Amino acid sequence: MTVTFPQKGLPWLLLLPQLLVTAIFFLWPAEQALEQAFYQEDAFGLSREFIGLENFAALFTDPLYYQSMLTTLVFSFSVAIVGMSLALLLAVMADRVIRGKLAYQTLLIWPYAVAPALAGVLWWILFDPSMGPIALWLKSAGVDWNHYLNGNQAMILVVIASTWKQISYNFLFFLAGLQAVPRSLIEAAAIDGASPFKRFWTIVFPLLSPTTFFLLVVNLVYAFFETFGVIDATTKGGPGQSTTTLVYKVFNDGFVGLDLGGSAAQSVVLMAIVGLMTVIQFRFIERKVQYS
Amino acid sequence: MTDVILEKVGKTYPNGYHAIPSVDLSIEEGEFIVLVGPSGCGKSTLLRMVAGLESISTGELRIRGERMNEKEPAERDIAMVFQNYALYPHMSVYDNMAYGLKNRGMAKNLIEEKVSDVAAMLGLTELLQRKPRQLSGGQRQRVAMGRAMVRDPKVFLFDEPLSNLDAKLRVQMRVEIRQLQRKLGTTTLYVTHDQVEAMTLADRLVVLNKGKAEQIGTPMDLYNKPATPFVAAFIGSPSMNLIDANLTEQGIKISEALTLPLSHQHRGGIVWGIRPEHLEVSDEHNADFALRILAVESLGAETLIHGKVETELGNGDPMVVRLSGPHLPDVNSLMWLTAPVLHWHLFDAKTQQRLRD
Amino acid sequence: MIENRPWLTFASHATLLMGIALVALPVWMALVASTHPASAFGAGHIPLWFGDAGAETWGTVLFEKAGNGVDTPVWFMMLNSLIMALGITFGKIAISLLSAYAIVFFRFPFRNLCFWIIFMTLMLPVEVRIVPTYEVVANLDLLNSYTGLTLPLIASATATFLFRQCFLSIPGELVEAARMDGAGPWRFFFDILLPLSRTNIAALFVILFIYGWNQYLWPLLITTDDAYYTLVMSIKRMLSVTDGDIAWNQIMATTLLAMLPPVAVVIGMQKLFVKGLVDSEK
Ligand SMILES: Nc1ncnc2c1ncn2[C@@H]1O[C@H](COP(=O)(O)OP(=O)(O)OP(=O)(O)O)[C@@H](O)[C@H]1O
Numbered sequence: 001m002t003v004t005f006p007q008k009g010l011p012w013l014l015l016l017p018q019l020l021v022t023a024i025f026f027l028w029p030a031e032q033a034l035e036q037a038f039y040q041e042d043a044f045g046l047s048r049e050f051i052g053l054e055n056f057a058a059l060f061t062d063p064l065y066y067q068s069m070l071t072t073l074v075f076s077f078s079v080a081i082v083g084m085s086l087a088l089l090l091a092v093m094a095d096r097v098i099r100g101k102l103a104y105q106t107l108l109i110w111p112y113a114v115a116p117a118l119a120g121v122l123w124w125i126l127f128d129p130s131m132g133p134i135a136l137w138l139k140s141a142g143v144d145w146n147h148y149l150n151g152n153q154a155m156i157l158v159v160i161a162s163t164w165k166q167i168s169y170n171f172l173f174f175l176a177g178l179q180a181v182p183r184s185l186i187e188a189a190a191i192d193g194a195s196p197f198k199r200f201w202t203i204v205f206p207l208l209s210p211t212t213f214f215l216l217v218v219n220l221v222y223a224f225f226e227t228f229g230v231i232d233a234t235t236k237g238g239p240g241q242s243t244t245t246l247v248y249k250v251f252n253d254g255f256v257g258l259d260l261g262g263s264a265a266q267s268v269v270l271m272a273i274v275g276l277m278t279v280i281q282f283r284f285i286e287r288k289v290q291y292s
Numbered sequence: 293m294t295d296v297i298l299e300k301v302g303k304t305y306p307n308g309y310h311a312i313p314s315v316d317l318s319i320e321e322g323e324f325i326v327l328v329g330p331s332g333c334g335k336s337t338l339l340r341m342v343a344g345l346e347s348i349s350t351g352e353l354r355i356r357g358e359r360m361n362e363k364e365p366a367e368r369d370i371a372m373v374f375q376n377y378a379l380y381p382h383m384s385v386y387d388n389m390a391y392g393l394k395n396r397g398m399a400k401n402l403i404e405e406k407v408s409d410v411a412a413m414l415g416l417t418e419l420l421q422r423k424p425r426q427l428s429g430g431q432r433q434r435v436a437m438g439r440a441m442v443r444d445p446k447v448f449l450f451d452e453p454l455s456n457l458d459a460k461l462r463v464q465m466r467v468e469i470r471q472l473q474r475k476l477g478t479t480t481l482y483v484t485h486d487q488v489e490a491m492t493l494a495d496r497l498v499v500l501n502k503g504k505a506e507q508i509g510t511p512m513d514l515y516n517k518p519a520t521p522f523v524a525a526f527i528g529s530p531s532m533n534l535i536d537a538n539l540t541e542q543g544i545k546i547s548e549a550l551t552l553p554l555s556h557q558h559r560g561g562i563v564w565g566i567r568p569e570h571l572e573v574s575d576e577h578n579a580d581f582a583l584r585i586l587a588v589e590s591l592g593a594e595t596l597i598h599g600k601v602e603t604e605l606g607n608g609d610p611m612v613v614r615l616s617g618p619h620l621p622d623v624n625s626l627m628w629l630t631a632p633v634l635h636w637h638l639f640d641a642k643t644q645q646r647l648r649d
Numbered sequence: 650m651i652e653n654r655p656w657l658t659f660a661s662h663a664t665l666l667m668g669i670a671l672v673a674l675p676v677w678m679a680l681v682a683s684t685h686p687a688s689a690f691g692a693g694h695i696p697l698w699f700g701d702a703g704a705e706t707w708g709t710v711l712f713e714k715a716g717n718g719v720d721t722p723v724w725f726m727m728l729n730s731l732i733m734a735l736g737i738t739f740g741k742i743a744i745s746l747l748s749a750y751a752i753v754f755f756r757f758p759f760r761n762l763c764f765w766i767i768f769m770t771l772m773l774p775v776e777v778r779i780v781p782t783y784e785v786v787a788n789l790d791l792l793n794s795y796t797g798l799t800l801p802l803i804a805s806a807t808a809t810f811l812f813r814q815c816f817l818s819i820p821g822e823l824v825e826a827a828r829m830d831g832a833g834p835w836r837f838f839f840d841i842l843l844p845l846s847r848t849n850i851a852a853l854f855v856i857l858f859i860y861g862w863n864q865y866l867w868p869l870l871i872t873t874d875d876a877y878y879t880l881v882m883s884i885k886r887m888l889s890v891t892d893g894d895i896a897w898n899q900i901m902a903t904t905l906l907a908m909l910p911p912v913a914v915v916i917g918m919q920k921l922f923v924k925g926l927v928d929s930e931k
């Protein structure tokens with residue numbers, strides 16, 4: 001039970017700024033998207049025509065949209081899995097060392113602060129086909145690297161840049177998770193004769209599963225929405241459509257292609273996806289709260 | 293002069309729970325009233341209604357003749373000491389004590405004077421610059437009291453202020469609170485569920501049971517003439533022995549085999565009670581009954597003997613005897629007891645009211 | 650460690666060092682690249698060690714113009730970025746503190762509805778509703794303005810929940826004590842609540858500052874006037890020149906300067922940063 005103040009009008013005053021901003025910049029646009037999704041509008045917004053579900057129908061019969069979905073899935077899971085594996089490895093090592101833990105942490109977490117677009121640019125020059133040292137080194141090793149032309153390579157580039165930025169986040173949470181594993185369990189396993197590797201896979205990793213699941217969701221959300229800058233600054237969704245994720249496509253179709261109805265329909269679909277992800281995330285948090 | 297009056301004060305919580313049906317209480321100026329009762333009986337609810345932290349659903353509260361129901365806590369001229377002290381963790385002891393005065397717009401030098409006076413009285417002068425987390429439990433308790441005292445309120449309210457202290461400190465603070473209250477002469481309403489605390493502190497006690505005031509009176513009133521079996525059991529340690537019985541022409545029929553002679557015009561089901569300290573050891577011939585001993589608790593200065601009333605028909609009601617000094621009777625042996633009529637308490641089983649002696 | 654295996658300890662350190670090197674690699678390259686003249690980036694190679702044009706490049710981008718079609722100097726865009734970042738940060742913290750305060754410490758009709766409305770903003774990241782939001786902001790005539798840069802981004806469910814959590818953990822008795830001491834809602838807010846939440850506020854500040862500074866898509870869309878260019882988005886404009894003409898040295902210097910402030914914040918306030926990250930994900 002919390003104690004409350006008796007005023008009746010004041011709370012509305014306190015909520016007003018948040019509610020106003022939410023209404024004007026969140027709910028109104030969301031409503032507009034919803035509305036627009038049912039109309040066809042010419043590029044100048046001069047005329048519009050109600051077309052019902054046609055925008056959605058067009059969307060779901062468009063092979064490019066499915067391709068973009070696939071791209072998003074490949075991209076997101078690659079970012080999540082690569083990032084989490086590397087971070088887990090580093091976190092396990094950092095948890096093992098006694099000296100310099102904090103220094104290692106400091107040197108590993110700073111990429112979190114780098115804007116996605118900048119992360120993209122930084123990796124771009126390493127992989128630039130004509131002058132990037134890694135690209136040149138790959139060429140000398142027989143790999144013809146050119147992410148301007150090769151869709152898979154473009155995908156690899158954006159995955160690397162996006163992962164790089166997210167490793168710090170995963171690292172911190174894995175490290176916290178590892179430090180929360182009761183020492184006594186590990187000691188008991190050691191007395192039972194389990195080797196360090198065995199101990200990790202049979203004791204520590206299962207105990208980390210809530211953290212792992214949580215990070216999986218967070219990473220997917222990150223890859224879905226926050227990597228726009230990486231893609232826009234490096235590949236611009238190309239070559240072809242090979243790095244056009246759903247979020248990039250909303251932007252691209254809306255602002256570049258000026259297909260407002262189609263873009264709005266995509267927005268609506270994305271909102272549904274985010275809603276679903278939020279619910280999953282919350283379910284998980286609820287459970288975590290119950291257990292702790 | 294009557295200082296605080298509760299007239300048919302009742303509380304229904306928003307969820308519909310009827311915590312307090314109706315309580316009447318008038319408190320004299322300077323009086324120390326203790327609200328006592330088992331957990332959940334509504335002590336805090338009543339106190340918080342006086343404080344203004346809970347709204348009063350029915351009835352009226354008056355302080356010095358003025359109706360208080362609609363007043364904000366800060367306007368009631370009361371001060372409260374909380375169970376967890378509720379010291380502002382980010383403020384120094386000085387600021388904690390001065391905060392209420394500052395909010396009332398008192399001049400700075402007056403505040404300083406006031407706080408240092410009270411601090412000196414409570415032995416807090418050295419600690420004024422510390423933060424609450426740098427204090428011991430007893431010191432925090434004192435600061436909480438100091439915060440209440442600087443305001444010179446008409447009424448002090450305490451909600452189980454000692455329950456977070458260890459036993460020894462509790463006794464010490466109890467004495468201190470009593471002395472301070474005497475010295476300041478401030479009307480005080482004090483909540484506790486510890487009956488020893490209640491007995492030692494109170495001028496008058498209010499025993500609450502399920503939101504109802506079972507009895508209001510001085511500690512000795514309550515001890516000598518409890519109005520109901522509930523009060524009888526609640527006041528005194530160990531509790532009074534209470535046995536369901538029947539009042540007949542022969543006397544108090546405790547079981548088929550045991551009747552204690554008494555002439556009383558009342559007939560029917562009663563509760564018969566006698567305090568453990570009023571039972572006397574006797575011999576087979578003079579005794580009223582025998583006790584089969586089940587356990588002996590030796591505390592040095594006194595001995596508590598737990599047993600069951602022995603009759604030919606087997607063991608009957610449980611009973612506790614309190615003897616002064618050390619005794620070492622064998623467990624399972626019999627102990628002969630007399631129960632002097634003078635110390636009997638009779639309650640009507642149906643109405644739960646004390647029967648006139 | 651449970652058993653002493655020197656090689657394992659060694660392997661741990663080695664892995665960590667490799668990780669650090671890998672993480673630092675692109676920044677190292679950028680640093681090196683920014684010290685060479687633009688002409689050094691010919692086809693077929695990129696310099697691998699520091700050159701001697703560093704001071705000149707950095708000086709140019711910082712004080713004259715960032716180059717590659719962006720004629721604004723970096724210091725000026727830094728100022729814009731700072732205004733935007735601080736505007737977003739303070740805005741989010743302020744309105745979230747107020748709404749959490751209202752939700753926790755007052756009872757009023759539709760309280761739950763308000764809570765859910767705020768909650769819904771979680772489901773509507775700006776990237777998802779980018780086109781209509783742009784239109785709304787354009788309708789309100791907020792393009793090319795600081796208000797347009799910050800205001801649409803300051804609603805925050807995360808911050809509201811965080812403060813709500815923090816307020817709920819404040820013991821009720823403390824609130825009652827304050828009321829008895831004659832503190833009304835505002836006094837309570839400023840004298841008790843704010844001081845008690847200051848580490849939470851500070852931790853959130855760090856996270857939100859990074860969030861605000863790193864805004865990319867939003868400023869890119871709504872600023873066409875270079876008086877409002879922010880540093881992070883200017884990179885995109887710089888990259889828009891035709892491929893062969895990109896002055897990589899300037900881009901790298903600008904990139905490094907753009908990431909410097911938030912990275913400095915993370916490293917300098919590491920404890921608060923970690924706390925903020927953990928708190929805001931709860
Ligand atoms: N806000 C509330 N809403 C509904 N019921 C409540 C509320 N607060 C208390 N109660 C109920 O009212 C009754 C009296 O509560 P109160 O806190 O006064 O008890 P108490 O005598 O102080 O007990 P304790 O000794 O445990 O502190 C309890 O049954 C409790 O569950």
Ligand SMILES: [Mg+2]
Binds near residue numbers: 335336337451
């Ligand atoms: Mg209570």
